[in-house]
Amino acid sequence: MSELNLILLGPPGSGKGTQGERLQADLELPYYATGNILRAAVREQTELGKQAKEYMDRGDLVPDEVIIGVIAERLGTHEAEDGFILDGFPRTVGQAEALAERMRALGRRITAALLIDVSDEEVIRRLGGRRTCPNGHVFHIEFDPPEKEGVCDVCGEQLIVRDDDKPEVIRHRLEQYREKTEPLVGYYDERGLLERVDGTGSPDDVYESIRALLATLRMEEEA
Ligand code: AP5
Secondary structure, eight states: OOOEEEEEEEEOOOOOOHHHHHHHHHHHEEEEHHHHHHHHHHTTTOOOHHHHHHHHTTTOOHHHHHHHHHHHHHHTTTTTTTTEEEEEEOOOOHHHHHHHHHHHHHHHEEEEEEEEOHHHHHHHHHHHHHOOOOTTOEEEETTOOOOSTTTOOOOOOOOOOOOGGGGHHHHHHHHHHIITHHHHHHHHHTTTOOEEOOOOOOOOOOOOOOHHHHHHHHHHHHH
């Protein structure tokens, strides 16, 4: 497979970030997680962060025009030449259309949109125990605990509970997902790009499914 241009799709808390980190380490491709990019912008109080903060705090999506340029710019860089992993983008049909246009302009195509499938009950369990560090590394107090409580295994930073992981905000994020992002399942399916991954096993089990799927895609391309 000449290049691997992957999209991670799925409800909040389905494990996109968890699997994205593994894919990034394994495939050595740039990993663009819009949630992480936006949270860093909020912390650094940049113009982007100021525009995004109130939407994120409420669990709403930031407007398309705010986020599309952020990703379009990265896809044209040298580091993304051999492929990329997108997590949390696109999240609306408008964003998907903008991504398709950007890929056409670059003479490239999306390899696959991987949908990580989990139930709402599982999402609530997962987000309720999530801990993250300021650099976006993800843990769970029960399912994926750090070696030392409250400290990131990767960068040693203190772990925190994300502001949008409060129960009422989680519910709103799920509603936003159903209304605005779930239509992308049909969008990518119609284009032959959707691959479903059962997200209910352990993080290692889910990753094994993703690896198997990527191996199949490679074999299909070479056949
Ligand atoms: P974002 O950060 O992208 O949030 P999200 O999509 O809601 O996804 P999460 O980060 O909550 O979950 P995840 O699927 O990555 O799961 P994780 O691996 O952490 O976006 C935040 C906000 O930014 C949005 O609400 C919006 O305002 C804005 N935004 C971002 N992109 C945007 C866009 N394109 N357009 C507009 N607005 C945008 O896992 C969750 C927990 O479960 C962890 O604790 C983990 O350890 C655990 N876990 C993971 N896998 C498993 C497993 N298999 N078994 C058990 N536990 C597991």
